[in-house]
Amino acid sequence: MVIPAPGLQPLVAEYDNMLRCIRCAACLTSCPTYVVTHKEEEGPRGRIAIMRAIVEGHLDVTPDAVEHLDNCLLCEACTNVCPAGVQMESMGVAFRDSLAAAKQSGGRSPGVRFAFAWLFGDLAHFRLLGWLIWMYQRSGVQWLARRSGVLRWLGLQAMESLLPKVPGPARFVVPKGQTVGRGPPVHVFAGCIMSTAFAATTAATARLVAAFGCQAELTRGQVCCGALQFHAGDTERARALAKQNLAAFGDGSAPIVVNAAGCGAMLKHYGHLLPQEPRAAAMAARVRDVSEFLAGRQPTNPPRPVPLTVTLQDACHLLHAQRIAAAPRTLLRSIPGLELREMAEAEICCGSGAMYNVSHPGMSAELRQRKCANIAASGSQVVVTGNPGCLVQLQGGLPKDIRVRHIVDVLADAYLEDDRRA
Amino acid sequence: MNSGVVAELKRIVAPDYVHDAPSEIIAYSYDGTFQQRRPDLAVSPASTAEVAAVMRLAGRENIPIIARGASSGLAGGTIPESGGIVLNLARMDRILEIDTHNVCVVAEAGVVTLQLQQAVERVGLLYPPDPASSRQSTIGGNVATNAGGPRCLKYGATRDYVIGLTVVLASGEVLRLGGKFTKSATGYQLMQLITGSEGTLGIVTEAILRLVPLPRARVTAVAIFGQLSLASQAVSKIMGSGILPATLELMDATTINVVEDYLAAGLPRHAQALLLMEQDGGDESVARAEVERMADICRGLGAEQVQVATSAAERDTLWQARRAVSAALGRLRPNKLGEDIVVPKSEIPAMIAAVAEIAARYGLPIPVFGHAGDGNLHPNILFDLRDPAEVQRVEHAARDIFRAALRLGGTLSGEHGVGTLKREFLEEAQGPLAVSLARAIKQVFDPRGLLNPGKVFPTGRGTEGFLADLPTLAGWTPG
Numbered sequence: 001m002v003i004p005a006p007g008l009q010p011l012v013a014e015y016d017n018m019l020r021c022i023r024c025a026a027c028l029t030s031c032p033t034y035v036v037t038h039k040e041e042e043g044p045r046g047r048i049a050i051m052r053a054i055v056e057g058h059l060d061v062t063p064d065a066v067e068h069l070d071n072c073l074l075c076e077a078c079t080n081v082c083p084a085g086v087q088m089e090s091m092g093v094a095f096r097d098s099l100a101a102a103k104q105s106g107g108r109s110p111g112v113r114f115a116f117a118w119l120f121g122d123l124a125h126f127r128l129l130g131w132l133i134w135m136y137q138r139s140g141v142q143w144l145a146r147r148s149g150v151l152r153w154l155g156l157q158a159m160e161s162l163l164p165k166v167p168g169p170a171r172f173v174v175p176k177g178q179t180v181g182r183g184p185p186v187h188v189f190a191g192c193i194m195s196t197a198f199a200a201t202t203a204a205t206a207r208l209v210a211a212f213g214c215q216a217e218l219t220r221g222q223v224c225c226g227a228l229q230f231h232a233g234d235t236e237r238a239r240a241l242a243k244q245n246l247a248a249f250g251d252g253s254a255p256i257v258v259n260a261a262g263c264g265a266m267l268k269h270y271g272h273l274l275p276q277e278p279r280a281a282a283m284a285a286r287v288r289d290v291s292e293f294l295a296g297r298q299p300t301n302p303p304r305p306v307p308l309t310v311t312l313q314d315a316c317h318l319l320h321a322q323r324i325a326a327a328p329r330t331l332l333r334s335i336p337g338l339e340l341r342e343m344a345e346a347e348i349c350c351g352s353g354a355m356y357n358v359s360h361p362g363m364s365a366e367l368r369q370r371k372c373a374n375i376a377a378s379g380s381q382v383v384v385t386g387n388p389g390c391l392v393q394l395q396g397g398l399p400k401d402i403r404v405r406h407i408v409d410v411l412a413d414a415y416l417e418d419d420r421r422a
Numbered sequence: 423m424n425s426g427v428v429a430e431l432k433r434i435v436a437p438d439y440v441h442d443a444p445s446e447i448i449a450y451s452y453d454g455t456f457q458q459r460r461p462d463l464a465v466s467p468a469s470t471a472e473v474a475a476v477m478r479l480a481g482r483e484n485i486p487i488i489a490r491g492a493s494s495g496l497a498g499g500t501i502p503e504s505g506g507i508v509l510n511l512a513r514m515d516r517i518l519e520i521d522t523h524n525v526c527v528v529a530e531a532g533v534v535t536l537q538l539q540q541a542v543e544r545v546g547l548l549y550p551p552d553p554a555s556s557r558q559s560t561i562g563g564n565v566a567t568n569a570g571g572p573r574c575l576k577y578g579a580t581r582d583y584v585i586g587l588t589v590v591l592a593s594g595e596v597l598r599l600g601g602k603f604t605k606s607a608t609g610y611q612l613m614q615l616i617t618g619s620e621g622t623l624g625i626v627t628e629a630i631l632r633l634v635p636l637p638r639a640r641v642t643a644v645a646i647f648g649q650l651s652l653a654s655q656a657v658s659k660i661m662g663s664g665i666l667p668a669t670l671e672l673m674d675a676t677t678i679n680v681v682e683d684y685l686a687a688g689l690p691r692h693a694q695a696l697l698l699m700e701q702d703g704g705d706e707s708v709a710r711a712e713v714e715r716m717a718d719i720c721r722g723l724g725a726e727q728v729q730v731a732t733s734a735a736e737r738d739t740l741w742q743a744r745r746a747v748s749a750a751l752g753r754l755r756p757n758k759l760g761e762d763i764v765v766p767k768s769e770i771p772a773m774i775a776a777v778a779e780i781a782a783r784y785g786l787p788i789p790v791f792g793h794a795g796d797g798n799l800h801p802n803i804l805f806d807l808r809d810p811a812e813v814q815r816v817e818h819a820a821r822d823i824f825r826a827a828l829r830l831g832g833t834l835s836g837e838h839g840v841g842t843l844k845r846e847f848l849e850e851a852q853g854p855l856a857v858s859l860a861r862a863i864k865q866v867f868d869p870r871g872l873l874n875p876g877k878v879f880p881t882g883r884g885t886e887g888f889l890a891d892l893p894t895l896a897g898w899t900p901g
Contacts, residue, residue, distance in 0.1 A: 022752030023454050025494035025558040029534055038466060038512040038532070039449075040493070041441060046449035053448045058895050064443030081557075083684050084752030 007101040010094040011055055018052040020086045021045065027078035032349040032367050033071050041068045044078035044088055051095060061099075069095050071363060073353040074231055075316035076265075080323065089321070090272075096233025117237055120224040121244075123192060127172050130196035134166040164197040164392050173202045175218035181210020186293075187249055188216050189258040189267065192224040193388045204412040205259040205290055211415045212297045216257070221248035227266035230273070231354040242270050242280065249283055256283070259290045259408050261387035262354065265321035289318060291386060291407055295327035303414035305337035310410065311380040312340065313371070313394065315387035316349050328386060328407055335414045343378040345370070352393035368397040375402060384410055423462040427483055431465055431507075434475045439466040439513070450508040451895070453501055454494045454555075456757045456807055457842065459893035461488065461502035466510040470588055470596060470627040473509065477625065478594030480507060486875050489621045491532055491560025495567060496748075496760045497841030499620045503876045503893050511562050514627060517541055524602040525633045526585060531562025531626055535569075538631075547633040550577035553837065554745045565626045568618030570837030572669035572700075572744070575795040577634070579837060581617045586630030589616055589623075592868040597624065604632055615863070620839050621874040623867040637702035640668070641713045642731040642740060645697040645720035646690050650674055650778070650790075653695035654771040656723045657794040660699075660716050661767045667716060670795030671698040676754075677747045677791040684750045687743040693726070697794070698744055747791050748800065754787065755804035759816055759843075759889075761823055765797045765832035776826040777801045783822075784815040798836035807894065817889035825850070840878045846888045848880050 027044040028034050034043030041050065047069055053059035072092050079088045119125050136142050145160070173195040175188075186209050194202045209216035222245055226238035245267070249256055258264035264287060271281030310332060318324050332340045351357060351367030375383045376399060383394060386407045394404040423442075431440050441450060442463035450464035462485070467473045480487050486506030493500045502508050514530035520542055521527070527542055527549065535556040539549050552571035553559050559569065565587070570579040586600035599613040600606065616623050647653040653672060660670060673681070673696045678689050689696065699716045701709040710730075717728040731737040751758050765773045774790060777799075781788035792799035801823055805816045824834055824847045834844045834851045849857050861879060864871075883891060 019756045020752055022749050022758065023452055023456075023494075024555065024749035024752075025454060025492045026555070026749055028492055028558050029536075038510070038515065039439075039441065039446075040464075040510065040512075041446045041449035049448055049452060050445045053445075053895070056895065059444055059448055062444045065445035068445055068449075083681075083746040083749035085684065 008055065008061075008098045010097040010101070011051060014051070014091045014094045015055055017087055017091055018048050018055065020084045021048045021052075022084045023049075024083065026081055026083060030077040030081045030347070032073055032075060032077070032351070033363060035348060036363065036366055036370070042071060044072075044086075047072055048086065048091065051091060066099065071360060073316070073349050073351070073356050075349040075353065076320035077316060077347060077349065080320040093230060093233065093235070096231070097235055098233075100233040120192060120226070120229065120237070120241065123175070123190070123195060123223055126192040126224065127169065127174070127196055130166055130172060131169045133163060134169055137163070137166060164193075164388070164395070166197050167199055171199045172196050173199045173218060175220060175222055177217065177220040179215055179217045180206050181213075181215050183210075183214040185252075185254040186214040186216050187219045187254055187256040189225070189256055189263060190218055190222060191258070191260050191263050191388075194260050194263070198388055198391070198406065201406045201408050202259060204416065205257065205408050207416055208290070208294065208408060208411055209257055211301070212294050212299050214297075219248055223248070225263040225266040226273075227262050228354050230266060235273075238266075239273060242273050243277070246270070246274070246277065246279055246283055249286075251279060251282070253286065255293060256287045257290050257293045258287060259386070259406070261289060261315035261318035261322065262389060264289045265317040268322060289322060289324055289327070289386065291318070291328040291331055292322075292324050294411070295330045299415055301415070301417075303335050306335050306410065306413045307337040308382055308410070309339045309341060309380045310382045310384050311343045311375055311378040312346065313343075313350060313375070313383050313385040313390055314346050315385055315390050318386050319347060328384070331407065331411060332384065335410070338410075338414075341378045341380050343374045343380075345374050350390050350393050352387075352389035354389070357393055364393070368393055372397040372399075382410070423485070427479065427485070428463065430479055431463075431476065434479070435465050435467050435472050439468070441465065441510075450490075450493075450510065451502065452493070453490075453498060454496045455498055455760070455843065456894060457498045457501045457892050458895045459501055459503050460505070461508040462505050464508035464510050466513045468513050470590065473511075473590045473625055473627050474594050474596055476507065476509060477590050477592065480872060481592060481594055481870070484870065484872070486872050487625070488874050489562070489566070489625045491563035492534070492555075492558045494555045494558050495563065495841065496762070496838045497567075497835065497843045498892065499567065499839050499841035499874070499877055501842060501893055503842065506875075509625065511627070512560065514562075518628070520545060520547070521602060522547070526602055526630055527633060528586075528628065528630050529561050530628055531560060531565075533561045535559045535561060535564055542633055543636055546636050548636040549583065549631060549633055550574070551580045551583060554748055557745070561629055561631070562626050565617050565629055566619065566621050567839040568837065570793065570798065572671050572793055574837070575670055575793060576666050576668045581614060583632045584613060584617050584629055585632045587613050587616060587626055588628035590625040590627055592624070592870070592873050600630060602630060618839070620841060620877050622864060622878055623873065625873070638704055639706035639709045640700060640702045640737065641706070641709045642698070642700045642737040643713050643717055644729050644731070644740060645699065645717065645725045646693045646727040647695040647697070647720075647725050648693070650695040650774060651771060652723050652725070653697055654774045654794065656697060656720045656725070657770050658768055659719050659723065661795060663715065663719060665701075665712050665715060667699055667712070667795060668702040669698065669700040669793070671744055671792070672696070672794035672799070673698070673744070673747060673791045674789055676787065676789035677751070680750045680753055680789075681743045681747050683753060684746055685739070685743050687739045689743060690727070698740060748802070751789060751802050751804060755806055757805050757807045759803040759805070759820055760838070761799075761801045761803070761820065762835045762838040763799055763801070763823060763827035763832055764836040765799070765827050765830045767795070767797045769830040769832065770794055770797055770799070772830055773797075773799060773827060773832070776830075777823060780819050780822045780826070784819045786812075786815060786819055788819065793836070796836070797832065810890070813890055817887070820889065821847075821885055842877060842892055845878055846880050846883070846885045848878065
């Protein structure tokens, strides 16, 4: 009889969830890391068995166990195909929580935690980081850093290459209650990365909502959704952010439109994240991905033709976590001149994960290569997706003649007047 | 396992594909049942040559070899009951050739069944065996268990499609059987013997599979019944009416509801039974006429509702629901014992009545679904392994189900195999003479008993306590 270590309580709380796994193996072919490795320990069923063995006292938290569990992208593809109803994300998060509590490898150091708390606690802080990156990219320091080999020397080469090209700070979206359009009120969730690195897309999101007959508001007081913290096992920080957002978006009934699939999935999860807070579930029920929201409405004006051949990369947090597949396709097909071609393995993660490309560069690169080959084979000029992680991940791997674009930017070409954004 | 052997395995399959860390050993300890036992380690070879080299090493060192693909089996066939090396063949996943002239496909053992089906369908061909697990099961595993599925009613099971095999023998020699031809009266058909031998005679690393033209038309209908017995009568009547349906599947009330919880496919939750009927063929109108005749038979027996699917999407949803049944039952209780008995078609109503009576006798939920058209039913006993009293009742219920099937002129397993689950009942099913001949054959192929030891054959411990004797990882459990 072995009693699990105190730090394992979050994992023990997931025991019934683990028992749901009937070991049918239906998840194997949905799992990016299994598809690439063909190793049971790199598939969902294996990970559940490993966690269960830890909880039951048959297995210590060995470094190999940590490695295989931590290799999970939390892409939720397995949860989506599980006939027995296993929820992989909550199990994976519980594992990371346990690790963080036990201060073993994989958990973040206090310094990093403090930096995270400061950075994401206020969008103004995040904008400051965006400004620093913009300076870095503009001033010639980036050129110097890349040329000098200092990045390689610091081990930051892979991470640095993932930095999106940040627009000038003057273009950052600063939510302070400004509105656009007329009609029923809609909150636009700005997000941390989407309001800075992809500020133009977020500005266009508000105008698109307006073009579909609503009054879009960039609501004051909103902060980062907390997904990165939650997935890294810092549930407390995620809860604090959720409470700030709860205060910002209030108790009204207006929909909250989100243009980042990862943020949308997190916001929809607030009811589970804050079980003691009855308003959280009500707020979560108002959250809509931008594609989900627009596909359910009529535009004020018909779309202009956009002569493009595109393929759609289903963001994991849209397809698997929010189970939205039809909406982005419906929207794209509504655009005259645009041809949508499905790629093979559209449902397999591109390797972005929640910062997975930073923490697991090898596996992430392998998944990206596989994804880009499927995109190229579809014969498309543009790959469309709805999540910043996928945008950044794909940007680095595609051949020169294929572009990656946010679905909002493609829709903007069709629905926004005089919208030729830089 | 001594470090010299591990080092040699790492030389054969590359270090990254020797799985010997503690968590990895856990990952190769189970299958699609509740059974579990740790191997010494697992390896993932990439070729027949690597499999043969591992086998030669195992032979020299007297180490058991347990071959597996996705390990989604439902009979304990890939449980490393007495330790040894688990041979994970999932990496060997290449479709080597689709030969449209000879209408066959050459595939490695690790190819996923559905991926093979999709590949041949793209060139207008069909690989009919369609186990419900086709999304995850592998061709090697299908050959090892002679896997079936709904379409086997019309088209036959895996064995009917195997025309060539590459097999690594216990000696490490590589045996090639058959070829790209579909008839043979040339000596004993060892290929047919190895198909369905559950990894006890050799390790299948490659198969040549016969294909058929992809039927242009498929018509699907669902019949809803207020009583399970009416549905089972409808099955008997349809099968006696001169129609050979492509599929004729049965689901009872529990399975309808559990799959509805998972998929929300729109199945009627109040129904007591459902028949999923399909006909295929080159001509849409002929297939449709036969489905209409089946529908009339159902209506004649008092079916509440019969509906013909109007779109491919509707049909796909119905089949997705059907395929999900087995695993979705995991939502109801922590464990399940999935049986796989077969009875003569005329005895389906009697078998279904017997299962209901057994469920009542032991106070256990035993939902039933399966390939009613060929008499192959899956009564699933739902239970909690942590409750020893319940485990004993499950054991007796399972025993009574086996014996009811045998009494009605049927057998233990239609498509899952014997593995560990049904081995103690093999003599009751086949008779001592057949089992002793089979043992003699096993002796010739594997004189030292290294290939999947303990599987298929009775252990000699008898049927009493057979379930509690199965390997599980017992120990502390929370709650």
